[in-house]
Every structure is written in structure tokens, then in C-alpha cells.
Amino acid sequence: MNPRELLLDSFHAAVNAADPLKIVPCHLPEPPRGNTLVVGAGKAAAAMARAVEENWPADHPLEGIVVTPYGHGLATNNIMVIEASHPVPDTQGEMAARAMLESARILTPNDLLLGLFSGGGSSLLSAPIPGVTLDELKSITRQLLRCGAAIQEINIVRKHLSVVLGGRLAAASRASVHSLIISDVTDNDPSSIASGPCAPDPSTWQDVLALIERYAINIAPQTMGILQKNVNTGSNETPKLGDPVFRNVKNRIIATARQSLAAAAQFFRAQGITPLILGDTVTGEAKEIAKMHAAIAREVRHYSNPFKPPVALISGGETTVTVTGSGRGGRNAEFLLSLAIALNGLEEVYALACDTDGIDGNGTNAGAVITPDTLNRVEQADVNPVRLLDDNDAWTFFDQLDDLIVTGPTRTNVNDYRVVLVL
Incomplete structure (x- = not known):
């Protein structure tokens, strides 16, 4: 085998070890007494959704919505797959994020929220908090991507400017939450992967302000006002470890x-x-x-x-x-x-x-x-x-x-x- 083929075959071996169709089935939770809602975001979201559908018990119906970058979609039956922009967000991602949030809010304690998250989910779940426009979120994202900031730093900002990220999706649901996660970060921290929609967030608004200043990110006066207000008052913070909203939440890393x-x-x-x-x-x-x-x-x-x-x-x-x-x-x-x-x-x-x-x-x-x-x-x-x-x-x-x-x-x-x- 020539050296180029050795290199390529080794890459394929690495990718195959993280193939959602192979690794998702053995990590699926037991079906609930009630309904199952599947939500997900990331580059692996469509493949993860298909793996769920192919291996979920036929007598326990499910439905849901996942969002993945353009060109990453796959055909599914009951789980809607939406394609959106990555790494800079767009209206497709915002629509998908808000639909997930509304669907999660109507679940009952007898239901299950099954999360499917992977790298790329942060920009795909791009529903900004009140007072911040999508155009502003796009501008901030572009600047962060060009300044040399680590992905964990970029995600600290994204989490606080989103109504879904940083544990807020889990906080919106009364159902049990079980998230399956394919890790694209070096510490395999669920709060960093796709900006942790169902994970406690250790970062704060003060961290966001420090990053904005460190990397000289140009933000609109209205956004800066929101940021400074939240720093000063401690309001609108993402949920932290120990918050009751995570009492029935499990985040499982299934590939690294x-x-x-x-x-x-x-x-x-x-x-x-x-x-x-x-x-x-x-x-x-x-x-x-x-x-x-x-x-x-x-x-x-x-x-x-x-x-x-x-x-x-x-x-x-x-x-x-x-x-x-x-x-x-x-x-x-x-x-x-x-x-x-x-x-x-x-x-x-x-x-x-x-x-x-x-x-x-x-x-x-x-x-x-x-x-x-x-x-x-x-x-x-x-x-x-x-x-x-x-x-x-x-x-x-x-x-x-x-x-x-x-x-x-x-x-x-x-x-x-x-x-x-x-x-």
C-alpha cells in the first residue's frame, strides 16, 4: 500500500469510529410512558436522527426536529430534518431553534426529550435573546471566528445570546431529558458541545463581557447595554450545575x-x-x-x-x-x-x-x-x-x-x- 493510501485509509478508520449509524443504537434510552420528542443540532444530527428511527421500538411512536448544515441532511420518516447555515447563523436555524423550544415546552413529566447533539450545533440553534437581532448575532459570530478565539470561548458568547443554548432547552421542558452527544471539543465537556442545549453552563455574563473586550469585538450599543445590565444585575443567566431543572437530565458522550x-x-x-x-x-x-x-x-x-x-x-x-x-x-x-x-x-x-x-x-x-x-x-x-x-x-x-x-x-x-x- 502506498503512503497516500495509508493516510487516507487511516482517516476513514477514524471517521468510521464515529459513524452515528453504528454508535447511536447501543446508547438509546428506554421509551417513556408518554411521548418522545427528538430534538437535535449539529453536523451529525441527520445521521443520528436516522439511527434513532431505525432502532426505536415500533410500538413507541416518536416525532421531532433536528437541524444540520446545508448539504448534511438525510431522508427520515418522523423526525423533521432542517438544513441551515454554518458557521454563521441564518433564519432557517432560528426557525428550527424556536420550533424545538416551543415543542419542548408542551411536554409532560411522562414524556421524553431525546437530544441528539454534535459539533456545529451552536450556530445552527441561532435564536437570539430578546433585544438582539439575528444580524447582530451574525456579525458577532463572524468577528469571533476571525480573531483566533478558542471554540470554547466562542461558545460562551453564543450560549448567552441564545434562547436555546447553555442549558436553556432542558430548562424549558418538564419531561425527562436524555441527550446523546458526539464530541468535537478537546475536553468532551457537554456544556461546550453545540453549546450545551441541555447541559449546565459554568460560564457567566461577566465572562462574555471579558471576551468581547479581550478580542475587541464590535457590538451594537443595544447589545452592549443588554450585556452590561445582565453583568450588573446577574439576571437572565444560563442555568448552572445544581439547578433543579437538571434533576432529570442525562448527557451522554457517545463518540470522542x-x-x-x-x-x-x-x-x-x-x-x-x-x-x-x-x-x-x-x-x-x-x-x-x-x-x-x-x-x-x-x-x-x-x-x-x-x-x-x-x-x-x-x-x-x-x-x-x-x-x-x-x-x-x-x-x-x-x-x-x-x-x-x-x-x-x-x-x-x-x-x-x-x-x-x-x-x-x-x-x-x-x-x-x-x-x-x-x-x-x-x-x-x-x-x-x-x-x-x-x-x-x-x-x-x-x-x-x-x-x-x-x-x-x-x-x-x-x-x-x-x-x-x-x-
């Missing part, structure tokens, strides 16, 4: 990045390649993280430390990109471009970096791949890799080489998957 990295490691082990998992919580600027990976690869290649080649250096998590240029790309392509520059053609070193949801940043690709001759090939195409990296234009770099990896939506999301293969 760690599980997917382990599946990839098992794949490499079967090929006679030593896997070394560097961690599932790798964060920081993508181009700086790439330099660290290059240093480890060089140590393995030149000194057989900590293992003799062949070795697969596997990592997950979510890097960030502070956008200063006008190019096109995502954190995985930027990671790989920086890695290629740092490796400088190191022999027998190959790498892949992809988002397990199938979409890397603002491109249509999942990620890309590099080979030892990447820089040599790009010189023939008259492309300057350093200039493109400075312009956050990694997509153009890999498009010129035909090294983009395009999978389409995978309908799951356990964050980034990276592997550096040292042969």
Missing part, C-alpha cells in the same frame, strides 16, 4: 476524538507501523503546532527516537487560525502548509490533516496531504508557499498540486485528524 484516534492507531498497527498518539487535545495556532510535529518527525527520522520508523504520529483536537490575510482555506490545510515548509522535503515523511466532518474552514475539502516532494512540485507550479501561508491561502497551495482531499459531508464530527507518517 480519542476513540477515533485509537481506531486509526489500530489500523496502522495492523499494517506493521508503530502508532504514536500525541494527544486528542492539541490546540493552538495551526502553523505553530505544525512546527512541533515537524520537530518530532525529524527526531524519529534521524534518530529513531522515541521509536524506529515506520511510525505514525497521530493527533487530534482543534487548532486555530488567526486570520490576517485574504486567502482561502482552513486550519488543517494551514497546518499542512506550515508543516511542509518546516519539513523542507524531509525524505520518507508524509502527512494528512482533515476535519472529520469533511469540511475544512471555508473550503469544500476535508483537508489535504503532503509528500516529501511537495515543495519541489510547487516550485514547478511557480507558487510561493511562504507568501500563501502569510495570506492564509493554503487552499490555493494544495489546489495547485491536486492534493486537496474531498470527501463531502461525513455527517459526524469529532474534530481534526492529523497523521505524520515517517517511513
Whole structure:
């Protein structure tokens, strides 16, 4: 098997380990005495909904609504699937969020609210609080995505500006709540995944204000007034741990990045390649993280430390990109471009970096791949890799080489998957 095929097959092994159709069924709760309402949001929501329908007892009817990004939908029978905008919200997401909230409010204690949440749900459940417009929420979201803030920080703001996020969906229901969650965050905290619609929220309005100031986010005077009022009075806060609204709420993580990295490691082990998992919580600027990976690869290649080649250096998590240029790309392509520059053609070193949801940043690709001759090939195409990296234009770099990896939506999301293969 050639190195490129090894990389791609390892990525598929990682994604398959988080396939909702495979992992949801064994985590389904017992049906209630009353009705079952299914609600959900995220890149995996449609696949999770189909898994529920295919495995729910026929004598216990259910209905519901889930929202997923455009292009991520699947056909279902009783659960309505709505497609909406991600990562910047739109009216479709707002409509879906408000419909979920109203449906949850009419449930009784004999009923069940079954939540299906995954990464991407924060922007999809985009019903803003009174006094904040959807256009304002869009503006704030765009600024947060460009400033280099961590996803957990972005979600602190989103939770407080939404009528559904930050535990507010669970708080609206008198029914028992059972949420199944596919994690796309490094700490697998239910309050961070899809901004925790059914989870206690440890953050506060004071945290929101601090983040707005730290990243110099420009917000409308009316929104700032709401923010400062809530900071000063402590009103309109999201529900916290210990609040009675969570007495009959269960949040269960059913897939994580760690599980997917382990599946990839098992794949490499079967090929006679030593896997070394560097961690599932790798964060920081993508181009700086790439330099660290290059240093480890060089140590393995030149000194057989900590293992003799062949070795697969596997990592997950979510890097960030502070956008200063006008190019096109995502954190995985930027990671790989920086890695290629740092490796400088190191022999027998190959790498892949992809988002397990199938979409890397603002491109249509999942990620890309590099080979030892990447820089040599790009010189023939008259492309300057350093200039493109400075312009956050990694997509153009890999498009010129035909090294983009395009999978389409995978309908799951356990964050980034990276592997550096040292042969």
C-alpha cells in the first residue's frame, strides 16, 4: 500500500469510529410512558436522527426536529430534518431553534426529550435573546471566528445570546431529558458541545463581557447595554450545575476524538507501523503546532527516537487560525502548509490533516496531504508557499498540486485528524 493510501485509509478508520449509524443504537434510552420528542443540532444530527428511527421500538411512536448544515441532511420518516447555515447563523436555524423550544415546552413529566447533539450545533440553534437581532448575532459570530478565539470561548458568547443554548432547552421542558452527544471539543465537556442545549453552563455574563473586550469585538450599543445590565444585575443567566431543572437530565458522550484516534492507531498497527498518539487535545495556532510535529518527525527520522520508523504520529483536537490575510482555506490545510515548509522535503515523511466532518474552514475539502516532494512540485507550479501561508491561502497551495482531499459531508464530527507518517 502506498503512503497516500495509508493516510487516507487511516482517516476513514477514524471517521468510521464515529459513524452515528453504528454508535447511536447501543446508547438509546428506554421509551417513556408518554411521548418522545427528538430534538437535535449539529453536523451529525441527520445521521443520528436516522439511527434513532431505525432502532426505536415500533410500538413507541416518536416525532421531532433536528437541524444540520446545508448539504448534511438525510431522508427520515418522523423526525423533521432542517438544513441551515454554518458557521454563521441564518433564519432557517432560528426557525428550527424556536420550533424545538416551543415543542419542548408542551411536554409532560411522562414524556421524553431525546437530544441528539454534535459539533456545529451552536450556530445552527441561532435564536437570539430578546433585544438582539439575528444580524447582530451574525456579525458577532463572524468577528469571533476571525480573531483566533478558542471554540470554547466562542461558545460562551453564543450560549448567552441564545434562547436555546447553555442549558436553556432542558430548562424549558418538564419531561425527562436524555441527550446523546458526539464530541468535537478537546475536553468532551457537554456544556461546550453545540453549546450545551441541555447541559449546565459554568460560564457567566461577566465572562462574555471579558471576551468581547479581550478580542475587541464590535457590538451594537443595544447589545452592549443588554450585556452590561445582565453583568450588573446577574439576571437572565444560563442555568448552572445544581439547578433543579437538571434533576432529570442525562448527557451522554457517545463518540470522542480519542476513540477515533485509537481506531486509526489500530489500523496502522495492523499494517506493521508503530502508532504514536500525541494527544486528542492539541490546540493552538495551526502553523505553530505544525512546527512541533515537524520537530518530532525529524527526531524519529534521524534518530529513531522515541521509536524506529515506520511510525505514525497521530493527533487530534482543534487548532486555530488567526486570520490576517485574504486567502482561502482552513486550519488543517494551514497546518499542512506550515508543516511542509518546516519539513523542507524531509525524505520518507508524509502527512494528512482533515476535519472529520469533511469540511475544512471555508473550503469544500476535508483537508489535504503532503509528500516529501511537495515543495519541489510547487516550485514547478511557480507558487510561493511562504507568501500563501502569510495570506492564509493554503487552499490555493494544495489546489495547485491536486492534493486537496474531498470527501463531502461525513455527517459526524469529532474534530481534526492529523497523521505524520515517517517511513
